[in-house]
Amino acid sequence: MDEMQQTRPGVLRRIIAFPLTLMIIEFVAVAVIAGASSWALLKVVSRNTPVETLGALALGVIVIAIYLACRRWIERVPNDELPLTAFPREMPLGLLIGAGLFTLMTGIVALLGGLSIERVNGMGALWSMLSLAITSGVFEEVLFRGILLRHVEAMLGTWAALVITSLLFGLAHLSNPDSSLFAALAIAMEAGILLGAAYLWKRRLWVPIGIHAAWNFTQGWVFSVPVSGGRAPTGLFVTSRQGAEWLTGGDFGLEASVVAMAIATLAGLLLLVRVVRQGGIRPPMWVSAPSPVPLA
Numbered sequence: 001m002d003e004m005q006q007t008r009p010g011v012l013r014r015i016i017a018f019p020l021t022l023m024i025i026e027f028v029a030v031a032v033i034a035g036a037s038s039w040a041l042l043k044v045v046s047r048n049t050p051v052e053t054l055g056a057l058a059l060g061v062i063v064i065a066i067y068l069a070c071r072r073w074i075e076r077v078p079n080d081e082l083p084l085t086a087f088p089r090e091m092p093l094g095l096l097i098g099a100g101l102f103t104l105m106t107g108i109v110a111l112l113g114g115l116s117i118e119r120v121n122g123m124g125a126l127w128s129m130l131s132l133a134i135t136s137g138v139f140e141e142v143l144f145r146g147i148l149l150r151h152v153e154a155m156l157g158t159w160a161a162l163v164i165t166s167l168l169f170g171l172a173h174l175s176n177p178d179s180s181l182f183a184a185l186a187i188a189m190e191a192g193i194l195l196g197a198a199y200l201w202k203r204r205l206w207v208p209i210g211i212h213a214a215w216n217f218t219q220g221w222v223f224s225v226p227v228s229g230g231r232a233p234t235g236l237f238v239t240s241r242q243g244a245e246w247l248t249g250g251d252f253g254l255e256a257s258v259v260a261m262a263i264a265t266l267a268g269l270l271l272l273v274r275v276v277r278q279g280g281i282r283p284p285m286w287v288s289a290p291s292p293v294p295l296a
Contacts, residue, residue, distance in 0.1 A: 016074065019285075023151035026070045027143060034063045034139055048128040056131035060138035067142050081146060081204050090202060094210020097198070097267070101211075102218040102254075105263045106225075109254060114247040117237045121224070124234035129221035137213030144169050145199040145208050157284040158200065162272075166192025176229035178251035186249075186256045187228070190264030191215075197271035200280050219254060226253035 015021055041055040064082055071077055109115045144165055153161035170188025173179060191212075198208040220227040224235035229252045241248040249256035275281065 019151040019154040022070075022075060023147055025074060026067065026147045026151075029070055030063060030066050030139075030142055030147065033066050034059065037062050038135070048125050050127055053127045053130045053134070056134040060134050063138050063142055067146060082206065083204070086202075086204055087206055090204060090206035091210045094198065094207040094212075095214040096210075097207070098211035098214030099218045099222075101194075101264055101267055102215050102260075103222075105257070105260045106219075106223055106254060108259050108263070109241075109247060109257060112243075112247055112259070114243040114257070114259075115223075115239055115241050115254075117223075117239050119238050121234060121236060121238045124221065124224070124236060126221060129217055129233060129235065132220060132227065133213040133217035136216050137209045140169075141195065141199075141205055141209045141212055145195060146205050149196055149199060153282055155285050157287070158275075158281045160284070162193065162196045162200075165196055168192075169195075173228050176252070177231075178226070178229040180250075180252065180256070183229070183249070183252040183256040186258075186261045190255070190261050190268070194264045194268035194271070197268045197275060200275045201271050203280070223254075226251065228255055229253065 009017065016025075037059055041059060045052045045055045068079055068082060071079065071081070106115060110117075148168065149161050149165045152164055156164070166188045169192040170184040170186075173187045174181070174184040176183075195208045195212060198211055199205065201207065216227050219225045220233045221235040223237055224232055224239050225241075226232045232253075241254075245256070246258045248254065249260065254260050
């Protein structure tokens with residue numbers, strides 16, 4: 001009994017170690033420090049230059065370092081979500097999935113008459129699009145999957161965490177230029193489910209970071225389509241979109257297309273099937289996880 005009392009964490013430690021507390025501390029730490037670092041970088045780097053991309057890489061390293069520091073010194077757990085040993089395998093896989101899905105979706109929209117390629121433009125805003133892909137991929141995945149999904153799952157279980165973080169991800173894009181309720185719903189369905197499932201699949205962040213970065217880079221630079229609203233960037237191909245908004249996504253971009261919603265959501269559901277089959281669904285904190293069945 002004396003040994004148990006000596007090893008039992010104190011009240012303050014138990015409060016800090018509670019998932020809700022950890023979620024708030026880590027979210028604020030990453031958001032504030034990364035936001036300040038991003039503001040400082042924008043003041044000193046020129047747009048659409050290699051220096052901007054180097055700055056984005058530096059920001060990505062800062063975000064990862066803050067997150068891993070929180071995991072190490074506040075949660076007191078090892079680095080099992082961003083191990084460098086998994087990077088050479090999982091980052092290319094995520095990049096391939098993200099670029100492949102957006103290219104497939106764009107091809108279907110083009111076949112339906114919603115998009116056409118007019119000419120090859122050249123380099124365009126290559127460095128700016130690389131920078132956007134890196135910062136959005138790392139920053140948003142650490143916040144939404146590494147912090148929010150993981151801690152909500154620890155409290156409410158996998159299914160509730162996936163639904164809540166998907167809705168929050170969609171709502172976060174509601175303030176974007178040319179956004180709408182349908183665009184936010186599309187982001188919640190296609191990106192929230194797909195990226196959440198990609199995290200749950202490996203229980204690491206490299207794959208969802210790769211998917212997110214490649215998705216944004218492919219739409220912004222390769223096809224010159226607005227990235228979650230706003231002006232269309234100058235990319236590799238000069239493209240034009242025509243037809244109904246349900247097909248083209250309107251001013252928000254192809255992410256608000258029904259085709260994008262269907263393709264990306266289906267891919268996410270297929271990944272979720274794999275997660276279920278490998279036993280990756282966790283119950284709420286008030287339900288005991290079933291004991292593993294012994295092998296015959």
